[in-house]
Amino acid sequence: MFAWKVFALISVCAALLWQGRPAYALAYLLLLFFFAAPLVLEKSGQRLVVERGSKERFLFPGDEALVSLEVRNPTLFPFAWVSVQDSIPSNLVKGARAIRPVFTLGPRQTREVTFPLLARERGVYRLGPLRLFVGDFFGISTCQFQPAEGETVVVYPQILPLPELALPSRLPFGSLKALERINPDPTRLAGVRPYQAGDPLRTIHWPATARTQGLQVKQFEHTVTVNCMILLDLFEGDYEVSRFFVATERAVTTAASLAAHIIKQGEACGLAANAVLSEYWPERTDLSHDTGLIQMRARQGTQQLSALLSVLAGVQPQGHKDFLSLLGESREYVDGVSILLWVVPVDTPELVAAAGRFVQQGQKVLIFAVEKVIHHSLVAVPPNSSLQVFAVSQGGELQP
C-alpha cells in the first residue's frame, strides 16, 4: 500500500511539472483511490447507524427467533460491501455456526439483517458486541467498527407438567376452600342462582338474566388464599460433583414448573434462592447480582410468573451460602407464607429438622429432592400432611 501511495505522489509531481490533462487525470485518479477513498470510507463508516429491533427478548427452550438489525447509511458514500458479524453465544446459534451476512449499502440506504436464534438452554445471554466491516470497490481498504448496541436474550427454564417430574398432578397447595363461608372470592365463579332480596346489584349476572328472563346473580366460591414460597437450594456443596449440572438444572426446572403450576391456578407464589444472577441480567432495583441471595415476595398473576421465570433463567449456583443460611436470611419473606416448597438436592436430616420447626409454627413444608431421597417415610405420608418429601426425576421415572 505504501508503494502505491508513493507512486501516487510521484504521479502528482509529474503532473505538476509536465502539465496537461492526461497527466493531471492520472494524478487525480491515484490521489482519489489511495488517499481520499480510504479516508472517506473510514469517516462514512463511522457514521453508519446500527439499531437492534429490541433490547430484550424472552424465549422458552426450543423456541426459534430472528434477531433483526437495521443498518442505515446516512451518508452519500456507497459501501461496496458491508459485513455484519454478531457475537451470538453458542447456546443460541442455530446451525453449525453463526451466519455472517454480506450486503451492499447505497447512499442513504437502510438494510435489515436477521440472524436466526435457537434457544437451547436456559440462561441470560448477551448478543454482541457487533462487528461491522465495510469495504470499497477496488480492494484498497477495509474498515471495522464496533457499535455499542447489544441485546439481552432470556431463555426461560423448561416448564414441565408435574407428572413429568414424577410429582402428583394435584399437589396440596394453593388456595384452599374455606370451611367458614365468610369471604366470597370474586375471582372464582362457582355458578349462578336466582336473585334474592339483599343481593348486591354488582353480583347480577346480566347475560344469564337475559337468557332466563329473570334476575340471576353470581355465586362465588369462598376461599382463603394460601401463599406459596419456593425456596431453591443452589449451594454448590450440596450437590454431587458427578451429577452437578444435571441436578442443578433439574432443580431449576422443578422450581419453574412449580411456580408455573401455582400461578396458573391463580395463587400467589414467591421465590427465595441461594444463587447468583447471571452477569448479563438486566439491572433491577430489588435484585442484586452477586449477593448470593435472591428473594421475591409472593404475588399472583402472569406478571409475577414472568418475573419468576426470568430470575430462574439467570440463576447460577454459588459456593458460599448454604440452604440453612438462606432459610435464616429469608425469615421476612417466609413468615407470612403458608406453604413452603423447598427444592433441594437431598432431604438431609438437618433439613428435615429445620422443616419440623416451620411445621411447628403452623406452616406446611413440601420438600422436593432432585437427587436423592433419604427419608422415604416422608414420601409415603398422606397428601394433606404438613411435611412431605417428593422425589423429583425428569421424565417421570420414579427414583429408587
Added chain:
Amino acid sequence: MTAKGYLPALAGVFTASALYLCAQYLSLLFAPLTLPSWLWPFVLASALESAYYAAYFLGPRTPFTVRLLELALWLVPIFLLAGRELSVFLWPALLTLVSWLVARGWGMQLVRMEKVADVLGDQAASTVSWEYESLTSRSQDDLALGFFWRRLLGFGAVVVTLATLVYRSGLVEGSLSVLLKLQATVAGASGLALLGGAYLFRLQILWSYAKAVVDPGLTRAWFRNLALILLFVVALVHLAPVNYSPITAETVAGLAARLFQPKIELPQLEEPVPGEGPSLSWAEQAVPEPEDLGIMGLALAIAAFLLLVLFVTVLLAAFGFIVIQLTKGELERLRGLPKLAVEIYAALRRAAAKVLAALRGLKISLPLGKRVKLPGMRPPGGGEQPSRRRFPSLDKGVRALLRRIARQAGKKGLRFRASQTPREFGQLLQGKLEHSEELVEQFFQGYHLARYSGHQLSGAQEEEVVAAGTELLQRIQTWEGDSKS
C-alpha cells in the same frame, strides 16, 4: 452468475481500447505507424476471445498447436486485409498479438484467483477473516489485486506519456481530440470496472469458502454503484482544474538554463534613422568574442554536469523504484535501462541505509559513562529539537563545550548526573575547583542565556562564554580529581 462472467469482456474492452489509444498516439507521433480503420474490431475481438478462452478453457495441457491456431484465426485475416504485404501487415499484426497476449494474461489471472487453497491454505472456513483476506496478497504490503493495479497503472502511465507528448507537439486538434478523449474515457472506465469486478470476484470466492450469507442482489447493486462511482471519476478527470502549478518543467528548465548559462552582453544596436536605408556599418562592427571563461567557467561547467548527473540519477532511481514495484520478484530478468535503474535505486537505498546506520552507530558508540545526558535535553529520537534549529552555532559552541566539560569532569570523578540541572552541576564544580568560582559562574550564566533565553548570544558574548568554558575545561584537565563523586 458470478462476476467472472463479465470480467473477460471488461478485460477485452480495456485491453483493446487502451492499446488502440496507444497506437493512435504513436501514429500521430510517427506517421508510418498509421492504423488502418478496419483493425479496431480485430483488436477487440482477439482480446475478447483470448480473455474468455483463458478464463474458461485454457489449461496447462492445452496443446501448443491449439494456441497457434487460435492466433492464426486473427492474424491470417489481417494478412489478407493488409493486401498480403508484409510491411503493411506487421504493425496491425503486432498490435493484435499484443492485445491477444495481454487479454490472455487477464484470463489466466482470473483462473489463478479461483485457486482459493493457494491463498487460504488449510484454514477452516469459520476462521477465514475474509474481510481482510480480500485485501492482502501473499505479501502484506501488496494489494490482493496488485496484478490488476500494476497493469492498469502501467497502461495509464504509457497512455499519459504518449498523450502528453502528442498534446505538447500540438498534433491533436478538433474532432480528433474529442475522439481520443472518448477513447481514453472508455479505456479508463473499462479498466476501473474490471478492477472493481475483479475485487468482487475475489470476494465471491472468499465468501463461498467462508460460507458467508450474501445478499442475492449484491452483484447487481455492486455494478450499479460502481457505475455511479465511475461516472463521478469520469466527471472528475474531465472537469477538475488542470495546469495550475506555478512550477512546471519549462520553468525549471529555464531557471537551470539561466543559472548555468554565462552572461554575454551584446552590444547595443544603433537605432536606424528614419528615412535612411539600412546601413551596413553595424555589420562591420566586430561582435565582441565571449571572454575566456577560465576557472570559474570550468567550475560552472562541472557543477552543471554534476547537477545533470544528479538529476539523471534521481530520475533513474525513481524509475527503478517504479520498476521494482511493478515487477516484484522478477528483477533478475531485467535487462538494459530498467536493470540500470533498479541497480541505481538499490545502490541509493543501500547508501541511505548505511548513512542512517552510521548515524545511529555514532549515537550508540558514545559510551554510557562518557555520554553525558544534559538535563533539559530531549531524548534521542524523541521528537524535534528546536534548540538545534534555532541556535545552529550553539551545538558547536557553548553547548558542545558544556558536554566536553561534563565529560572531562566525569573522568575526574565529578559526574554530571541526569537528575542535575546545569546550574547544580556548576555549583558542584565551583565547590571542587579552587579559585574558579567566577569562571564557572560566567560560563554557566552564558550557557543559560544561550540555552534558555530564547534568543541568540551576540558574537562578543558567545566568544566570552566560549573563552570561559575553554579555560574551565583546561582547569578541569589539570585538576587532580575527586574520587568521592
